[in-house]
Amino acid sequence: MRITTALLTVAALAFAGSPSRADRSEATSPVIGKTAPDFTLKDLTGKEVKLASFKGKVVVLEWFNPGCPFVKRSHTVGSLVDTAKRHMKDGVVWLAVNSGSAGKQGADAAMNGEAARSWSIPNPILRDETGSVGKAYGATNTPNMFVIDKTGTVVYAGAIDNSPDGEGKSPQGGKLINYVDAALDDVATGRAVKTAVTRPYGCSVKYGS
Numbered sequence: 609m610r611i612t613t614a615l616l617t618v619a620a621l622a623f624a625g626s627p628s629r630a631d632r633s634e635a636t637s638p639v640i641g642k643t644a645p646d647f648t649l650k651d652l653t654g655k656e657v658k659l660a661s662f663k664g665k666v667v668v669l670e671w672f673n674p675g676c677p678f679v680k681r682s683h684t685v686g687s688l689v690d691t692a693k694r695h696m697k698d699g700v701v702w703l704a705v706n707s708g709s710a711g712k713q714g715a716d717a718a719m720n721g722e723a724a725r726s727w728s729i730p731n732p733i734l735r736d737e738t739g740s741v742g743k744a745y746g747a748t749n750t751p752n753m754f755v756i757d758k759t760g761t762v763v764y765a766g767a768i769d770n771s772p773d774g775e776g777k778s779p780q781g782g783k784l785i786n787y788v789d790a791a792l793d794d795v796a797t798g799r800a801v802k803t804a805v806t807r808p809y810g811c812s813v814k815y816g817s
Contacts, residue, residue, distance in 0.1 A: 635807040637765035638746040644756045645744040649705065649734035652721050657734055662701045664758055666795055668692070668788060670768075671742065671752035671813060672704035672733060674723035675714030678810035679750050681774035683727040687786045688751065688768055692731045695792055702731040707742030709816030714750075739815040749808040755791045755801070764791035766806030774810065 639645065644667070648658040659667065670692075673679050682688040692702040708715030720733050736742055745754060746765075755764035769786045771779040779785065787806055794801045 635766060635805045637762070637805050639744075639754070639762045640765050640805050642762055643760050644754070644762050645741070647736075647741045647744070649736055649741060651732040651734055652717055652724070655732075657703065657732055659703075663760065665699065665701050666758055666792065667701040667703065667756040668695065668792070669745070669754040669756070670702065670704045670731075671747040671750050672706045672720075673708055673714035673750040673811055673814065674706075674719050676750045676811035678774040679714075680723075680727075682751055682768055682810075683723075683729070686769070686771070686774050686776045687784070687788075690728075691768075691786070691788065692729065696730060698796075700792065704729065704731055704733040705736050705741060705747070706733060707736040707739045707747060708814035709739060710737050712814035712816070713811075715814065737816075739813070739817075742813050742815065747813050749810040750813060751810055752808040752813070753788050755788060755795065757795050763795060763801045764788065764804055767808045767810075770806070772809040 644659065646660050648656055650656055696702055706715065706720060715737065717735065723729065724733055751768050753764065753766060753768050754762055757763045764787065766787060768788055769776065769784060770781065771777060771784055776784050787803055790803060791801045
């Protein structure tokens with residue numbers, strides 16, 4: 609009897625601790641359905657990039673940290689491999705944002721540059737060392753994705769996909785879903801984004817405070 613009870617307890621804990629579809633329905637975002645907060649940040653070359661300059665275009669924001677293993681896996685074997693490149697060919701603006709404070713994991717400019725080269729990242733990586741932009745969007749994890757439509761409205765916020773290992777090998781429900789691909793497909797065809805908010809996985813954003 610004790611063995612049976614123990615097994616049931618372990619099973620219950622395992623179930624409670626595992627991601628489920630409920631994570632998607634319970635996920636929230638402070639910016640979904642609202643006008644995307646504007647910002648001006650510098651890329652790794654020191655060039656200023658202003659979100660407002662992309663008015664009328666679809667924009668993807670990717671919260672980034674090259675020191676995060678989830679980000680590395682996503683960019684080398686997972687759902688972020690060539691994803692930005694594919695969508696940029698269709699006119700989508702893709703911006704990575706690193707909100708890590710100076711001295712924190714993955715905040716070093718040289719490390720970001722090396723990751724961009726070794727992972728063949730085609731898009732700008734913007735530095736948000738104060739964390740003000742990340743906090744304005746409610747970015748909590750790396751990677752954490754946001755899709756902004758042509759009207760400047762945030763229409764998707766959350767994870768890159770439904771495989772929290774970052775490799776695409778353990779998708780919830782058994783089928784891998786790239787949520788950003790799906791959101792951009794909906795936007796391109798004029799449909800409302802079917803899955804607008806999901807719970808991001810990965811490392812915490814390394815804010816200074």
